Amino acid sequence: MREIVILGSTGSIGRQALDVIRRFPGELRVAGLAAGSNWPLMAEQIREFRPRVVALAREEAARELAQNLPPEELPDIFWGPGGLVTVATAADSGVVLNALTGTVGLGPTVAALEKGLDIALANKETLVVAGELVMKLAREKGARILPVDSEHSAIWQCLAGQPRNRVGKIILTASGGPFRKEPADLSRVTVDEALAHPNWRMGKKITIDSATLMNKGLEVLEAHWLFAVHYDQIEVVVHPQSIIHSMVEFVDGSVIAQLSLPDMRLPIQYALSYPDRWPGELPRVDWFALGELTFEPPDTNRFPCLALAYAAGRTGGTMPAVLNAANEVAVDAFLAGEIDFTTIPRLVAGVMEEHAVIYEPTLDEILAADQWARRAAREKARG
Numbered sequence: 266m267r268e269i270v271i272l273g274s275t276g277s278i279g280r281q282a283l284d285v286i287r288r289f290p291g292e293l294r295v296a297g298l299a300a301g302s303n304w305p306l307m308a309e310q311i312r313e314f315r316p317r318v319v320a321l322a323r324e325e326a327a328r329e330l331a332q333n334l335p336p337e338e339l340p341d342i343f344w345g346p347g348g349l350v351t352v353a354t355a356a357d358s359g360v361v362l363n364a365l366t367g368t369v370g371l372g373p374t375v376a377a378l379e380k381g382l383d384i385a386l387a388n389k390e391t392l393v394v395a396g397e398l399v400m401k402l403a404r405e406k407g408a409r410i411l412p413v414d415s416e417h418s419a420i421w422q423c424l425a426g427q428p429r430n431r432v433g434k435i436i437l438t439a440s441g442g443p444f445r446k447e448p449a450d451l452s453r454v455t456v457d458e459a460l461a462h463p464n465w466r467m468g469k470k471i472t473i474d475s476a477t478l479m480n481k482g483l484e485v486l487e488a489h490w491l492f493a494v495h496y497d498q499i500e501v502v503v504h505p506q507s508i509i510h511s512m513v514e515f516v517d518g519s520v521i522a523q524l525s526l527p528d529m530r531l532p533i534q535y536a537l538s539y540p541d542r543w544p545g546e547l548p549r550v551d552w553f554a555l556g557e558l559t560f561e562p563p564d565t566n567r568f569p570c571l572a573l574a575y576a577a578g579r580t581g582g583t584m585p586a587v588l589n590a591a592n593e594v595a596v597d598a599f600l601a602g603e604i605d606f607t608t609i610p611r612l613v614a615g616v617m618e619e620h621a622v623i624y625e626p627t628l629d630e631i632l633a634a635d636q637w638a639r640r641a642a643r644e645k646a647r648g
């Protein structure tokens with residue numbers, strides 16, 4: 266029986282992970298859960314999955330949770346960043362699934378790795394912000410980082426059994442988002458339009474990132490760290506159907522791709538079953554109903570965030586943390602109706618231009634750069 270801790274259990278990935286666990290009661294059991302403010306859903310999850318330990322973002326939410334569960338069903342309840350770390354390190358073995366959104370995912374990832382625990386990583390911001398430190402820590406502690414992001418799960422599967430020094434390039438597929446072709450003027454798109462992803466139902470932050478193509482940019486950095494490939498070896502190809510989740514081209518010109526219907530339960534399940542594959546009833550590709558699979562280059566004039574992410578990755582040091590933090594603030598401001606869609610890349614670029622990069626930063630220097638970028642981005646968002 267594999268013990269699973271889920272950080273972000275009330276979110277899109279967290280809920281789908283619990284659905285996977287529900288399907289494999291003989292293989293997986295929930296040891297701990299953590300979430301932000303959604304205590305009513307957390308209460309339901311506790312009743313069904315009986316974790317030993319849980320955490321919420323704030324003390325008031327934790328109190329509400331405790332008051333709304335019968336004493337015999339009460340797990341140990343914690344809160345705040347410390348609570349996240351307590352839950353992340355609650356098991357002595359098994360897998361910690363990090364499905365938190367944003368930089369808040371970094372602290373518990375580091376804590377779990379320090380303890381030598383394997384991480385199933387959906388929270389791409391962890392690697393964007395501190396990829397070098399996180400990968401080094403995982404190597405030192407003998408812990409595995411199991412990719413959950415669909416593209417990185419695909420690449421991981423394509424690389425299985427292949428010589429790592431024979432990779433020519435990684436081809437990251439992108440849906441292109443809801444504004445791939447239109448409208449011509451992106452400054453007037455609404456929040457609802459930006460949240461209408463053509464293929465995936467996800468949390469708000471990643472859905473806006475998909476619409477700006479920042480999601481693909483963050484995934485370029487994530488691939489760089491996970492698979493130790495240079496930025497010149499990572500190509501983004503727009504594939505609007507989201508059936509091919511990514512590909513690897515080897516030095517002899519052969520290309521291996523991973524295909525499936527767009528359903529995150531598959532990469533989640535693979536990370537939790539690895540190195541095995543478990544039989545299941547997730548929807549299958551119907552080849553004759555599929556229609557065309559098409560490919561086109563990304564338009565970086567229309568979507569400058571992709572180029573900004575490559576630039577931040579190539580610069581290195583604290584720049585990726587600044588890119589990520591400025592983007593988090595910009596996305597929040599767009600969702601709150603404070604800035605328009607085209608201001609997101611302009612704001613991120615402006616903050617990056619003002620940043621004095623620290624190379625080979627410590628974790629504290631990365632966190633300080635993150636805080637600086639948030640302040641700078643908030644000022645710009647206020648105009």
Ligand SMILES: NC(=O)C1=CN([C@@H]2O[C@H](COP(=O)(O)OP(=O)(O)OC[C@H]3O[C@@H](n4cnc5c(N)ncnc54)[C@H](OP(=O)(O)O)[C@@H]3O)[C@@H](O)[C@H]2O)C=CC1
Nearest residue numbers: 273275276277278300301302303364365387388389467468
């Ligand atoms: N959704 C998807 O299909 C995919 C997501 N990813 C990545 O996975 C991660 C999660 O995405 P997604 O599931 O869509 O996001 P959601 O917004 O749906 O869920 C985020 C989760 O994090 C919790 N959370 C937020 N802030 C805090 C905090 N301060 N302390 C504790 N918990 C907190 C939320 O709790 P609450 O709701 O209770 O506030 C929620 O459980 C992101 O990094 C995303 O980029 C990657 C590939 C696909």
Ligand SMILES: CC(=O)[C@@H](O)[C@H](O)COP(=O)(O)O
Nearest residue numbers: 414415439440441442475480
């Ligand atoms: C499901 C998943 O992994 C998302 O990151 C997805 O890739 C978003 O789609 P885009 O290709 O539009 O960014």
Ligand SMILES: [Mn+2]
Nearest residue numbers: 414415416484
């Ligand atoms: Mn992805």
